[in-house]
Amino acid sequence: MPILELKGISQEFGGLRALDSIDMAIETGEIFGIIGPNGAGKTTLFNIITGIYEPTQGEVIFNGGNINRLPAYQVARQGIARTYQNIRLFKKLSVLDNIRVGRYGVTKNGIFSGMLGLPLARREESQTMAEAMRLLELVGLYDRRWEYADSLAYGEQRRLEIARALALNPTLLLLDEPAAGMNSSEKVELVSLIRRIREEMELTILLVEHDMNLVMNICDRIAVLDYGRRIALDTPIRVKNDAAVIQSYLGVEA
Amino acid sequence: MDAVLSQYIDPYFLRIILIIGINIILALGLNLITGVTGQLSMGHAGFMSLGAYTSAILTMNYGVAFPTALLGGSLVAALFGFFIGLPTLRLQGDYLAMVTIGFAEIIRVFFLNFEPGGKAVGLSGIPQETTFLTVWGLVAVAVFLNARLLSSRTGRAFYAIREDEIAAESCGVNTTRLKVTAFVLGSFLGGLGGGLYAHYMFYIDPQVFNFTKSIELLNMVVLGGMGSIPGTILGAVLLTILPELLRVVAEYRLMFYGALLVILMIFRPNGLLGDVRIYDLKKRWGLGKNK
Numbered sequence: 001m002p003i004l005e006l007k008g009i010s011q012e013f014g015g016l017r018a019l020d021s022i023d024m025a026i027e028t029g030e031i032f033g034i035i036g037p038n039g040a041g042k043t044t045l046f047n048i049i050t051g052i053y054e055p056t057q058g059e060v061i062f063n064g065g066n067i068n069r070l071p072a073y074q075v076a077r078q079g080i081a082r083t084y085q086n087i088r089l090f091k092k093l094s095v096l097d098n099i100r101v102g103r104y105g106v107t108k109n110g111i112f113s114g115m116l117g118l119p120l121a122r123r124e125e126s127q128t129m130a131e132a133m134r135l136l137e138l139v140g141l142y143d144r145r146w147e148y149a150d151s152l153a154y155g156e157q158r159r160l161e162i163a164r165a166l167a168l169n170p171t172l173l174l175l176d177e178p179a180a181g182m183n184s185s186e187k188v189e190l191v192s193l194i195r196r197i198r199e200e201m202e203l204t205i206l207l208v209e210h211d212m213n214l215v216m217n218i219c220d221r222i223a224v225l226d227y228g229r230r231i232a233l234d235t236p237i238r239v240k241n242d243a244a245v246i247q248s249y250l251g252v253e254a
Numbered sequence: 255m256d257a258v259l260s261q262y263i264d265p266y267f268l269r270i271i272l273i274i275g276i277n278i279i280l281a282l283g284l285n286l287i288t289g290v291t292g293q294l295s296m297g298h299a300g301f302m303s304l305g306a307y308t309s310a311i312l313t314m315n316y317g318v319a320f321p322t323a324l325l326g327g328s329l330v331a332a333l334f335g336f337f338i339g340l341p342t343l344r345l346q347g348d349y350l351a352m353v354t355i356g357f358a359e360i361i362r363v364f365f366l367n368f369e370p371g372g373k374a375v376g377l378s379g380i381p382q383e384t385t386f387l388t389v390w391g392l393v394a395v396a397v398f399l400n401a402r403l404l405s406s407r408t409g410r411a412f413y414a415i416r417e418d419e420i421a422a423e424s425c426g427v428n429t430t431r432l433k434v435t436a437f438v439l440g441s442f443l444g445g446l447g448g449g450l451y452a453h454y455m456f457y458i459d460p461q462v463f464n465f466t467k468s469i470e471l472l473n474m475v476v477l478g479g480m481g482s483i484p485g486t487i488l489g490a491v492l493l494t495i496l497p498e499l500l501r502v503v504a505e506y507r508l509m510f511y512g513a514l515l516v517i518l519m520i521f522r523p524n525g526l527l528g529d530v531r532i533y534d535l536k537k538r539w540g541l542g543k544n545k
Contacts, residue, residue, distance in 0.1 A: 052423075071423075072423040073423045076425060084420075088421040089421070090417035090418055091417055092529065093417060097410055100407075101410050101413075101414045101422070101427070102425050104411050105425055105426020105427075106426070111403065111435060114406025128407070148529075164425065165424075
């Protein structure tokens, strides 16, 4: 059963049709890439899946349930975590606290139990701390855990954002241009990190990316968007040789 | 206790120390709303007046015991905090500030015309129940619970809302609900401070709780350091003492006060302790185990 299904998703902003009846199904456990030129609607699609926009038409089905109308925080609690194209960290919180906020959706202790230090709060806090430490090790930021998030280098900030998303214990992880602005060695690290995450945490990963090498190298399947329409959906090799894709996106080699 | 203290300490100083305590409670409330959660509120004096009038009327006209009246005043303020928190679901920054200013003005004008509150003349003869111990006992409790709250799951989510609301949502934080919660908690402390104030001063009138008072409280939070408890305490202490020290320059007092704020904001834009952490200090001084 696919973990996420998009059925006839359309999104209009005023008169502009950003997405035009998009269909796709993401299978459990795969790394699924979405590519396309700027303005093709990739980020819009992410915003629809995560509940920031409600689609004009169509249905978003996650684990068999319709999540169209759920607000963003509810979608997160269902197990869909994401990162952003332009990094959105809590800048003036420590690296550790950024990850601990990420655990908000999977913990329950309320304001009074936190204030009074009741058993539930204490138990959850120690779990949160242990999980945060594990994630810090995973993304290699353990030594920097007390620094402010905005004092990290760019590549580290990207990794921190991924760690914060993982803190939610998601079953589906959305990465919006995770390699943007990275140099080639950082990209190599990122690829191995993404692979390791998928294996260790048994997740499904959906990613938008411009770096063709990275996408072809890491994804099991790829969907290509152009002007809000899905023009291809297949394995990397087939997509690379697809006539429509070459014409609209990859360009014809001389 | 107060009688004992006044044998050793000049009543003038005793009075200032007590006012400092009340201001700390008020500023801690505003710090929760503005400093921690990042919702600019410029009407904290409104919550203070609600607490002051409610508790004063309860003790004077209904013979309610002081602690109960204090709690009643705080709860009324918290209730209004809930209602003023609701528009924050839609408004941010400057727009929210306008709403909170308007709210505090409405409250002030209401008490200006409120018969049981003595209209413009105000209420006098409020029993002086607020003692040194009550105030500083409550300061201790407020600081303790505040510190616990801010290091808890909910507290971290408050900070997250200040830093980036969209990212907070994607971590599962119900931002609207927590913003209202911050308003309720902050206005509860505002009402508590108001009740203490009324029962210390004998006398309150609507002018005490004007816009200037709101700004004075906001200054404490901003100057001390947004979101920092030690910073807020420092801000409350400094801005209570400073006007007293400036009495020597008589009518130029407010000018100096203003100039000092300007200078501080230029050199410490995040407030005195806004971005100071023990960790950073240790690192700078080469202490501790950090590499």
